[in-house]
Amino acid sequence: MAKLPFDIDIVLDRAREAVETLPKAAMFELYEAGYTSLFEQLISCLISVRTYDEVSLPVSRRLFERARTPNQIAQLTPEEIETLIRECTYPEQKARQIHAIANQIVNDYAGELPADLEVLLSFKGIGVKCAHLALGIACKQPYISVDTHVHRITNRWGYVEAKTPEKTTIALSAKLPQRYWIEINQVLVPFGKHICTGKRPHCSQCPVLDWCEQRID
DSSP: OOOOOOOHHHHHHHHHHHTTTSOOOHHHHHHHTTOOSHHHHHHHHHHHTTSOHHHHHHHHHHHHHHOOSHHHHHTSOHHHHHHHTTTSSSHHHHHHHHHHHHHHHHHHHTTOOOOOHHHHHTSTTOOHHHHHHHHHHHHOOOOOOOOHHHHHHHHHHTSOOOSSHHHHHHHHHHHSOGGGTTHHHHHHHHHHHHTSOSSSOOGGGOTTGGGOOOOOO
16 A cells, blocks of 8 residues: 655654553653653663663652752662662662762762753763753753664654664754654654554554554564
8 A cells, every 4th residue: 555655743643642641751751740850860761771661660769759869869879779779670780870970960060960961971871862861851952862662663664764773863863853852752652662563563553554664674
């Protein structure tokens, strides 16, 4: 069946509608729950690395119930942090990184994390994806955060052609209207978890099938 000409406005509108009743991506869920600071968003993203949202969300909540600011977390020991985040992947490593980030913010920035990409990327354990997502959600700075879902889906649609998430980030930055840069992660994470899944996407249930090139690896 011939596909309709791809229209990102229509496609994202349909995808947005499809995920309205689905669980939100962890960082957006935390933001809506009041964890809105750049520091909280950055730390929750670090916790979520290679960890399912169903695990990272309650883990982040538990940590923030104990300590939410750089000053508060710096007063904990790495061992105390590890106990609080024990269910996530690599808890010992992440606990050390969280402790180091909090102390660096306290010592270098008087406890106030600057909304600056280069500063965020200077922290051990923080890559482009987390830095972009934290700045986008907490500060509304226009950055694209490409995780496995955004990478897979935008390439499957045929909207971009890129072999890696890093190259997809570059391709989307050149093509995707800036008004969607933050939202694309918010929409495509649940869309990718529940509809446009990895190996066996639910194409028969997909609201954007008429526009999708169905490029499945």
